[in-house]
Amino acid sequence: MDRIHRPGRNARGHAEQTVILGEGAKVEGQIEGNRVVISGRFDGVIFAKGRVEIEAKGVVTGEVHSPCMVIDPGGIFDGRCHMLGSSETASTVTIPIRAVGNG
Numbered sequence: 407m408d409r410i411h412r413p414g415r416n417a418r419g420h421a422e423q424t425v426i427l428g429e430g431a432k433v434e435g436q437i438e439g440n441r442v443v444i445s446g447r448f449d450g451v452i453f454a455k456g457r458v459e460i461e462a463k464g465v466v467t468g469e470v471h472s473p474c475m476v477i478d479p480g481g482i483f484d485g486r487c488h489m490l491g492s493s494e495t496a497s498t499v500t501i502p503i504r505a506v507g508n509g
Contacts, residue, residue: 424439424440424441424442425437425438425441425442426443426445427444427446427464428445429445431445433446434448434450436450436451436453437450437452437454438453438454439453439455440456441457441458442458444459444461444481446463446465447464448465448467449466449468450468451468451469451470452470452471452472453472454472454473454474455473457472457473457474457475458470458472458474458475458476459475459477460475460476460482460483462479462481463481464478464482465481466483467485468485468486469485469486469487471488471490472488472489473491475487
């Protein structure tokens with residue numbers, strides 16, 4: 407398990423397993439990992455092959471690229487989320503929508 411905890415710094419973290427940003431951390435930069443867990447404040451871009459978790463005291467501002475994102479109650483996400491799927495499982499889904507009239 408890899409941990410990034412650099413209050414007040416710019417960072418670029420990369421891990422094949424898990425990246426954890428601790429509760430007291432305030433980091434700007436880019437994070438890459440299989441699983442990324444944010445408990446502190448992060449401003450930047452996250453690339454996760456597995457999932458991104460924003461815990462109750464976590465704040466993420468910026469972009470998230472991941473097939474799965476979980477935000478615990480109290481967690482904050484302000485930015486753009488790009489839900490990535492593996493090319494083997496990605497498929498187009500059509501959802502029919504029916505208009506409802508007023509009367």
